[in-house]
Amino acid sequence: MSTGYKIEAQDGVYFLTFQVVKWIDLFTRSGYRDIVIESLKYCRENKQFHIFAYVVMSNHVHLLAQSGTGKMSDSIREFKSFTARKLIEAIATETESRREWMLNLFEFSAKQHKRNEKYQLWTHENHAEFVYSEKFMQQKINYIHDNPVRAGIVAKPEDFVYSSAGSYAGMKGLLDVDYVPVSVSKIPRMRTLK
Secondary structure, X not given: OOOOOXXXXXXXXXXXXXXXXXXXXXXXXXXXXHHXXXXXXXXXXXXXEEEEEEEEOOOEEXXXXXXXXXXXXXXXXXXXXXXXXXXXXXXXXXXXXXXXXXXXXXXXXXXXXXXXXXXXXXXXXXXXXXXXXHHHHHHHHHHHHHHHHHOOOOOXXXXXXXXXXXHHOXXXXXXXXXOOOOOHHHOOOOOOOO
């Protein structure tokens, strides 16, 4: 079922949410979070995927990003497809007490859609919100960075390792980010939807 959040400006900056099906708390294990971080790092370094802010929570990932190739939908599809394969492989081969339960839910979710193969790890929605102003961009960066604080995981955003909040606080993060320019008009290929 579509939520109405469409990527129309393929070269625009978007606030994105990638949710694990059934809200499964997959990313409670650091090894699974590391797969997401390594994949984002690869996309940033090799696929012209600009990441302005991110957080990996227990069952979802928030990003503020832009495709440097002007093909945001393709970039998202490739990222989600690759990480789903890697995560399923890790669940199936590494020590995981929840293996059978998770794989059964991923298999059940896949059967609900014709376009899936054996497993579906991510929902099909990306909750893509076009970033249309500097104020909206700052609001989304704050939302992303405050997510672990609201969840009661840390007291300060920069204390959460799997987030870009530390980078914005001048600390070295797990993933380099593309800092937001002073003006949204300076973001490459940023434009307003008509």
